[in-house]
Amino acid sequence: MARRRTLHPAQLAATVLTGTALTFAASMAPASARTTPVDTNITQIASTVPANGDVNPYGVAVVPESAGALHEGNVLVSNFNAASNLQGTGTTIVQVWPNGHVSTFATINAAHLPGACPGGIGLTTALVALRSGWVIVGSLPTADGSGATAQAGCLLVLDSHGAVRETLSGHGINGPWDMTALDFGSFAELFVSNVLNGTVAANGATVQRGTVLRLGLAIPAGHAPRLVSHTVIGSGFGERTDPAALVVGPTGVGLAANGTLYVADSVGNRIAAIPNAPWRADSAGTGRTVTRGGALNTPLGLAVANSGDILTVNAGDGFLVATTPSGNQVQTVQLDSSGDPAGAGALFGLATVHNDDVYFVDDAANTLNLLH
Numbered sequence: 001m002a003r004r005r006t007l008h009p010a011q012l013a014a015t016v017l018t019g020t021a022l023t024f025a026a027s028m029a030p031a032s033a034r035t036t037p038v039d040t041n042i043t044q045i046a047s048t049v050p051a052n053g054d055v056n057p058y059g060v061a062v063v064p065e066s067a068g069a070l071h072e073g074n075v076l077v078s079n080f081n082a083a084s085n086l087q088g089t090g091t092t093i094v095q096v097w098p099n100g101h102v103s104t105f106a107t108i109n110a111a112h113l114p115g116a117c118p119g120g121i122g123l124t125t126a127l128v129a130l131r132s133g134w135v136i137v138g139s140l141p142t143a144d145g146s147g148a149t150a151q152a153g154c155l156l157v158l159d160s161h162g163a164v165r166e167t168l169s170g171h172g173i174n175g176p177w178d179m180t181a182l183d184f185g186s187f188a189e190l191f192v193s194n195v196l197n198g199t200v201a202a203n204g205a206t207v208q209r210g211t212v213l214r215l216g217l218a219i220p221a222g223h224a225p226r227l228v229s230h231t232v233i234g235s236g237f238g239e240r241t242d243p244a245a246l247v248v249g250p251t252g253v254g255l256a257a258n259g260t261l262y263v264a265d266s267v268g269n270r271i272a273a274i275p276n277a278p279w280r281a282d283s284a285g286t287g288r289t290v291t292r293g294g295a296l297n298t299p300l301g302l303a304v305a306n307s308g309d310i311l312t313v314n315a316g317d318g319f320l321v322a323t324t325p326s327g328n329q330v331q332t333v334q335l336d337s338s339g340d341p342a343g344a345g346a347l348f349g350l351a352t353v354h355n356d357d358v359y360f361v362d363d364a365a366n367t368l369n370l371l372h
Contacts, residue, residue, distance in 0.1 A: 042372075177249060
């Protein structure tokens with residue numbers, strides 16, 4: 001049974017890991033294609049390639065408090081590919097200091113896990129760091145980098161020194177693709193998008209079975225988090241395997257201060273809103289459409305800025321798009337222009353910090369960058 005918690009919006013704003021967002025009205029307005037390009041002010045912080053050669057950085061999480069090997073304000077980045085460049089085989093999380101220093105926070109061995117993780121290890125964008133020092137990362141593994149061999153995976157719970165202490169599998173976890181969290185210290189809620197519900201069996205055809213889960217974790221002092229509730233709060237999202245992207249489905253998730261969870265619906269080329277996400281006891285289906293089309297071009301990573309704007313990055317062209325809660329696309333910034341077509345396939349995870357600077361990974365260059 002799902003645990004229902006009632007919070008004042010100010011409490012919610014203070015605990016959302018993607019940054020403190022302002023409460024706003026959730027009325028829908030048509031998307032505006034008249035976005036305003038802005039001058040790009042980007043700093044390359046560091047390479048995300050660790051000693052074992054893992055590439056394809058996906059997840060981005062800012063460390064909220066120092067604990068163990070974790071340092072407050074540093075950035076964790078998960079790698080999806082091994083040195084072979086096969087998708088769904090990456091095993092490392094690196095920790096990046098704002099000054100560019102990099103260390104390997106974790107190297108995860110599928111043969112030495114404390115619990116089940118169907119298929120092994122392939123670390124995804126589903127990455128959060130909790131105030132209690134626990135780090136949770138998703139795994140969507142493959143045997144050979146192809147969608148045909150993708151398996152359900154799990155969520156891996158790491159301590160503050162990078163050791164896996166627990167795995168979370170089943171309970172609707174099936175290809176965890178992205179994640180955000182609501183962190184109360186001794187309790188946390190994870191919001192996880194899942195992309196493998198019937199996807200592999202469909203062999204490239206689109207199926208309407210992608211989900212968003214809310215997982216409740218009890219975090220007793222000195223002990224690993226314990227799963228105490230699981231609820232499907234979003235369902236019916238389009239998903240499919242893809243020869244270039246491995247899988248396309250509901251991806252980035254970001255929680256606003258009024259309890260609305262925004263979802264980057266990659267197949268639908270839209271941003272969806274799931275109301276009352278921390279408290280609802282049922283599925284909102286595919287949610288309310290905030291905006292569709294316009295400057296969106298297969299949105300992947302998503303974060304909510306302090307201003308309340310919804311920031312998404314495009315798989316199709318390397319642009320970041322800022323959308324107001326009412327659905328107006330108000331700004332675009334080109335973060336990557338490499339490749340052909342320009343910027344395609346380069347962007348995935350991002351995270352905002354208190355001054356609305358944006359950390360993002362560039363898969364084309366295997367770097368962590370900062371947009372000022």
